[in-house]
Amino acid sequence: MAYTFKPDESVPEAIRRVALEQIEGALESLAAKPPERDEAVHDARKRIKKLRALLRLVQRELGEAFASENIRLRDVGRNLSLFRDAVAMIETFDTLRQKRAKDFAEDSLESVRQGLVTHKTRAEQQENIKAVMQAAARELRSTRSRVKQWPLHDDGFPAIAPGIEKTFRRGRLAMETAEQHPTAENFHAWRKRVKDYWYHVRLLNGLWPDVMTGLENSLKCLEDALGMDHNLNVLSARIDAEPAFFGTPEQIDSLRQAIAHFQKQLREEARPIGLRIYGEKPKEMRRRLEHWWSEWKANAA
Numbered sequence: 081m082a083y084t085f086k087p088d089e090s091v092p093e094a095i096r097r098v099a100l101e102q103i104e105g106a107l108e109s110l111a112a113k114p115p116e117r118d119e120a121v122h123d124a125r126k127r128i129k130k131l132r133a134l135l136r137l138v139q140r141e142l143g144e145a146f147a148s149e150n151i152r153l154r155d156v157g158r159n160l161s162l163f164r165d166a167v168a169m170i171e172t173f174d175t176l177r178q179k180r181a182k183d184f185a186e187d188s189l190e191s192v193r194q195g196l197v198t199h200k201t202r203a204e205q206q207e208n209i210k211a212v213m214q215a216a217a218r219e220l221r222s223t224r225s226r227v228k229q230w231p232l233h234d235d236g237f238p239a240i241a242p243g244i245e246k247t248f249r250r251g252r253l254a255m256e257t258a259e260q261h262p263t264a265e266n267f268h269a270w271r272k273r274v275k276d277y278w279y280h281v282r283l284l285n286g287l288w289p290d291v292m293t294g295l296e297n298s299l300k301c302l303e304d305a306l307g308m309d310h311n312l313n314v315l316s317a318r319i320d321a322e323p324a325f326f327g328t329p330e331q332i333d334s335l336r337q338a339i340a341h342f343q344k345q346l347r348e349e350a351r352p353i354g355l356r357i358y359g360e361k362p363k364e365m366r367r368r369l370e371h372w373w374s375e376w377k378a379n380a381a
Contacts, residue, residue, distance in 0.1 A: 082285075083098060083101075083102070083130055083279070083282050084098075084282060084284070084286055085098070085283055085284060085286060086286065087286055087376055087377060087379070087380030090235045091138070091232070091235050091236065091239040091240060092232035092233065092235065092239075094283075095134060095137075095138055095230070095232055096227050096228065096230070096232070098130075098134055098283070099131060099134055099227050100224065100227055102127045102128075102130050102134070103127075103220050103221075103223060103224045105123070105127050106123070106124040106127040106128060106131075106216075107217055107221070109121070109123040109124040109127070110213045110216055110217045110220070111217070117209065117213075118164075118167050121163050121164050121167075121209075122167070124160060124213075124216065125157050125160050125161065128156055128157045128160075128220075129275065130279055131153055132153050132157075133275070133276050133279035133280060134283070135149055135153075136150075136246075136247060136276055136280075137240050137244060137247075137280055138232060138239060138240060138243055139242075139243055139246075140242045140243065141232050141233065141234055141239055142231060142232070143231060145230055145231060149223065149226070152219060152222075152223065153223065155219075156216045156219050156220065159215065159216060160212065160213070162203060162212070163203060163204065163212070165314065166196075166199055166200035166203045166204075167200060168311055168314075169199070169311070169315050170193065170197060170200065171311075172308065172311040172312060172314075173189075173192060173196055173315060174193070176312065176315075176338060176339065177189065179342060179345075180338040180341060183334060183337065183341065184334060184338065188331065188334070189327065189331055189335060191326060191331065192319070192326045192327050192331065192335060195325050195326040195327075196326075236373075236377075237369070237373040237374070241366055241369075241370065243280070244280050244365075244369065245362050245363070245365070245366045247273065247276045247277050247280055248277055248358070248365050248366075249362040250273045250276075251270070251273035251274055251276070251277050251357075251358060252358040252362065254266070254270035254274075255354045255355075255358055257270070258270045259351070262347070264309075264310070264313040267309055267310065267347070268306075268309075268313070270306060270354075271303060271306035271307055271309070271310055274299060274306060274354075275303050277299060277357075278296065278299035281295050281296050281299060282296055284369065284373075286376060287369065287372040287373055287376045288372050288376075295357070298353055298356065299357065301349075301353055302350055302353045302354060302357065305346045305349050305350040305353075306346075306350055308342075309343050309346045309347060312342060312346075313343075316336065319332060319335060319336075
């Protein structure tokens with residue numbers, strides 16, 4: 081089912097249902113075999129991120145259980161990232177070459193791409209990807225067994241209001257920090273907060289589908305821009321760690337320039353989207369959603 085709440089269920093019912101759906105979907109992906117494995121690992125990681133965002137929505141309700149569940153899921157995602165990141169670097173390079181084609185002669189950086197493919201192969205050889213996927217599946221089955229015991233008692237908008245307000249507030253602050261101090265770390269921190277809010281908006285899509293879908297789309301565009309910015313930073317660091325492995329000094333210089341130009345473009349695209357999304361104050365956002373929630377529930381009844 082869709083990653084969204086339904087009007088005829090309580091908040092505890094919705095949280096447990098969505099959590100179990102994401103766990104089951106991740107387990108299905110983790111059972112995949114080559115050649116579908118790369119995409120399967122990517123899907124499992126996305127579902128784990130959705131789970132963690134779901135937990136943040138009811139963090140106050142979960143109490144001490146939040147920290148333990150969040151840490152477990154974080155570690156599962158990190159273990160899987162060893163393989164996903166290698167694939168992401170190839171995809172990032174391909175996007176860079178497509179978007180900044182004017183910066184390169186045709187096939188001038190093929191050695192860079194081949195080096196990234198070699199890194200991916202090495203990662204798969206050094207780490208047993210099958211064993212990592214099996215370990216992730218065991219941890220997710222353990223999480224599944226605890227879902228029914230999660231301490232979820234409150235219902236209605238007050239059960240989720242503190243979580244979504246906190247998410248929005250942290251995103252607003254992260255945007256301001258990235259504007260004032262435009263470092264790679266600050267833009268990456270903003271990206272993570274944007275993704276949390278995007279997932280929360282998706283969960284509440286039913287409140288007003290036309291409006292919420294538009295907000296979802298804007299958040300996705302913002303997350304895409306900030307995500308590519310982060311991937312370019314990782315790609316740059318990987319190239320800088322052993323430049324001779326990837327190409328000649330001239331090739332590496334042209335690659336660095338293309339990355340810098342593309343990041344400038346991405347950050348310029350992100351700024352106006354962020355200002356529109358985070359233009360209202362957190363308490364105003366909370367009151368607006370609370371009103372829509374009341375109407376949504378009343379219409380369902």
